[in-house]
Amino acid sequence: MTDKSSTPRQRYRDQVRGEIKAAALEQIRAGGAPALSLNAVAKGLGLTGPALYKYFRNRDDLLTELICDGYDAAAVAMRAAADRVADAPPREQLLALGAALRAWAIGVPHVYQLLAGTPSPGYQAPPETTDRARAVLGPLLGVLGQGDCRGAALELRAEMRFWLNDSPPVEEWVKAWAPDADAATALAGTVTAWARLHGIVSLEVQGLYGGMGHRPATLLKSEMETLADAMGLPG
Known part of the structure; x- marks a missing residue:
């Protein structure tokens, strides 16, 4: 259920974060945690590396989530x-x-x-x-x-x-x-x-x-x- 109190910007941010996590899990499913690459995740989603870092500070931050x-x-x-x-x-x-x-x-x-x-x-x-x-x-x-x-x-x-x-x-x-x-x-x-x-x-x-x-x-x-x-x- 969508949180109606959130702003469109926040909903978009949550959506992108969800897509990043889903892509990361797919990498991990295919090759284990060592296979996780933020650059590869970004490329697969059509993002630049710097753009992805707006959502997760680093690889460990993504792993923690x-x-x-x-x-x-x-x-x-x-x-x-x-x-x-x-x-x-x-x-x-x-x-x-x-x-x-x-x-x-x-x-x-x-x-x-x-x-x-x-x-x-x-x-x-x-x-x-x-x-x-x-x-x-x-x-x-x-x-x-x-x-x-x-x-x-x-x-x-x-x-x-x-x-x-x-x-x-x-x-x-x-x-x-x-x-x-x-x-x-x-x-x-x-x-x-x-x-x-x-x-x-x-x-x-x-x-x-x-x-x-x-x-x-x-x-x-x-x-x-x-x-x-x-x-x-x-x-």
Whole structure:
């Protein structure tokens, strides 16, 4: 829907920025992040190099926007999955969230790889990407906060508690998604889930399961079930 409060100039600027990002993503889809060339994007859109720099300061500025857009899209997919299974037992919710992230990632592997790795040598993700990444993780906090840490996970929970004590914004984020849970438990479970999800999905997206006899979806389900067992999630 068009924002009627914006000026024609702003709408035109937004349109061109969108076209630049779409062209950049097509380059990345075809050749990976290293293939991204602002001059090539400009040429493909009929712009001069200096004209493109009116919309994005440099290559890293464009990459940051693409990364933020990717996190936003992943967060939408995770929230939609969470809403679909809101009344299901926690274990089923965890399985649904894992499947949702995988489905999103394999649908746009070039975008996922921007989030899962370093898109170019020397690139440093700015602070604004942090909140976006946390929005993707948020639904996991609410689910895994309903469990408990046991055995070897107790050491991780202790480290998470130190993190919470040292970082009020992190504590606020966890409490926003899991207000009734022990924050350190929710965070420990979520960090573990995120590591397992990224490990499984990254290998699939990179095509590294070739020659193996399993389906990636089966492996992911097994890992999420194992985590649910470890956290004592009902369902």
